[in-house]
Amino acid sequence: MPTQTEIELQAAAFRRLQKHLMQDRTDVQNIDLMNLAGFCRNCLSRWYAEAAADKGIEIGKEEARELFYGMTMAEWKENHQTDSGDAQKEAFKTAFEQNVGKD
Template sequence: MHSFDPATRTELEAAAFRRLLRHLDAHKEVQNIELMNLADFCRNCLSKWLVAEAEERGESLDYETAREYVYGMPYSEWKARYQEKATPEQLAAFEARQARKQG
């Protein structure tokens, strides 16, 4: 990667993260289990990563606040509006992926 100064690099990474959140927000039809099956991360993972990064820096960020940031609304609201029940095929793929990771 181009050798940007640290501030510019941080700004670019933050902008890319915000763009990722906008992209996920524009594609609410993409379910978390699909993201997990294809990319091994989902919106909840992003929320957990935010919490972990805050903790590493001595900051306090609770998981629900992080999820509201990632989802753009309280998670319970997003779940009620947009989350669909996982299909048997999605669940089987998820379980197979988890088994491969553990084995």
């Protein structure tokens, strides 16, 4: 497969994942994603910013989140985030440290 075609397919798959998480499954909380899969929407926005940095493009944390979420973090939280239980929060501490590092 030509490299450009592979890049286009990867980009299309990323856009589909983004749509799925941002429009189709807003009921799934970031804490649940992190606890089960080791990544969440915030990780995806961070990876986006890291990829930009690799190309010499500086994108801040909040800007990357807004680009990925299609809204500010405050808007996302207001519209979609629910309260987390103590067990979820404890599991998150472990998942975050294992997958992202110490805070």
